[in-house]
Amino acid sequence: MSERPATATASYPPDRPPLRRVLRGVRRTLAVAIALQAAGALAGVVPFIAVTLIAERLSGGTAPTGGRLWPLVSLACAAGLAALILGFCAGVVGHLADNRMQLRLRLDLAGHIGRMPLGRISAAGSGELKSAIQDDVSALHSLVAHTLLDVTTLLTAPALALVYLFTVDWRPALLSVLPLAAGVYLFSRAMAGAKANMAEYGAAQGRISSAAVEFANGIAVVKSFGRGRSAHGRFLAATDAFAEFFTGWVRATLIPSTAALLVVAPVVVLLVLVTAGVALVAAGWTPAADLVPFVLLGPLVSAPMGLVGARMQQIRTGQAAAARITALLDAPVLPEPADPVAPADARVSMRGVSFSYDGRTDVLKDIDLDLEPGTVTALVGPSGSGKSTLAALLLRFHDVTAGTVTVGGADVREIAAAELYRHVGFVLQDVRLLRTTVADNIRLGRPEATDAEVERAARAAQIHDRITALPDGYATVLGADVTLSGGEAQRLSIARALLADTPIVVLDEATAFADPRSESLIQDALSTLAAGRTLLVIAHRLSTVRSADRIVVLDGGRIAEQGRHEELLAATGRYARMWHAQGLDAAGPLTTTTSSTDLSAKGTHR
Structure with missing residues (x-):
């Protein structure tokens, strides 16, 4: 390769x-x-x-x-x-x-x-x-x-x-250097340990920001359970720790930093030079006229020390940003293939796949899996079992540590990124919409699509009526003119995937956070999207994939078992325990939104 x-x-x-x-x-x-x-x-x-x-x-x-x-x-x-x-x-x-x-x-x-x-x-x-x-x-x-x-x-x-002052008279010129020397000494005392303190300052601010965001994001939950007073304890602890650290830092540097600014202040420098100059004139060592340049230029010699603190802070800020x-x-x-190839069909194959985020601990181990064209394969398992990671390898969000992932017989690492995403699309829980028009957000799936094709995709995704109700319809700028709800954003992402018209689609649990009405609309949109395509579905609620062609149970990064719903229930293994743990009944209602069998009536791909 x-x-x-x-x-x-x-x-x-x-x-x-x-x-x-x-x-x-x-x-x-x-x-x-x-x-x-x-x-x-x-x-x-x-x-x-x-x-x-x-x-x-x-x-x-x-x-x-x-x-x-x-x-x-x-x-x-x-x-x-x-x-x-x-x-x-x-x-x-x-x-x-x-x-x-x-x-x-x-x-x-x-x-x-x-x-x-x-x-x-x-x-x-x-x-x-x-x-x-x-x-x-x-x-x-x-x-x-x-x-x-x-x-x-x-x-x-x-x-x-x-x-110039030294050319006039070296004695008062030396005196004009004394405030500068004193300022440098005092400032160096004040800046002792500044690098470590600045690092702690940034870390402390980060802890405050993290605690504040955590509290703000969870405020609705903590209020619902009557723990509004105690839930912000981490934020208060972070601010108290910052105040204690910053007070100690200021207390340690206050005297030398203030003294450094005072000794180089123009009034102080002028007072020193005039007093010393008068003494020199009175002693007959310096002509009175020679005091003029020291009065005018003497304070300028020490002026940098009065501004060095602010400038050093700006330099440190720039260095940290760089x-x-x-x-x-x-x-x-990600490496790009030198000689890219194109997939021959919509068949996905994983052989000996292992993956590690840190290079030491494998989160996926020895995965062998095939996704036949036009079928639905569901990934289920406990949290942390590797479902999302396995799907991400097909999308080439990461490269495998060992083994191969192929699409249409071609290793995904040998397929150019643009070509790969013309064959593999995805609808994930975390929807990302750009700050641009609704039409352009949908058109990300296929930039050359016409307005009619964009509208057709939106209708199929059950989002057209909501778009036409926006202030400027399809020309409404998201994030500026309006913000969509989670369910609406999800349907918009489905419209994007429909417009892309990829033969392979990866679906995360798209209805996990939707209200009942939005869930029904999303299920209808997913039914349209799934028709005739090769689907890999990450499922959290087992009822949504009961009629999948294959259900793959992951546990600890390995395939624990796989088969159809009835086969897995009869095996009384990991899947059966998960099914009963979710309070589901084998004779319960059949949810077949993402089933290739029940979607056959919706039409075929392409």
């Missing part, structure tokens, strides 16, 4: 730091933005230097002439204008780099996710994927478009100011 290797996205080599990886392709543009920002920051210091020179000439022994002052005034104005222009250009270039990076990352993430195993995507959930594609990529905006440029300014402008993005990009993808 020839396959393309399942590697991470090649353009994000894993041997580089995450932030460098996500900035791939825009580093040169960012370098230009940083250079422009540095030039603008340096130009921004020139007016202050020009003012000090003007003050020096005004305080000289001779009256200054316009010829001595106007060049400095012109220099200050030109430098100020250049600083504005260069800063604006740097911002534009930085935002262009950010836009390019965000677009590329979202396209690459979408493409990579599209090649990941569907089981891995389902396990991750929409929240994790949305966080990576939307939130984490957006979190990089501040870092790329703003923080890097701000840091450039904070480094270059004070450096030029300090160099790490999550690259972790998703490093997730393995």
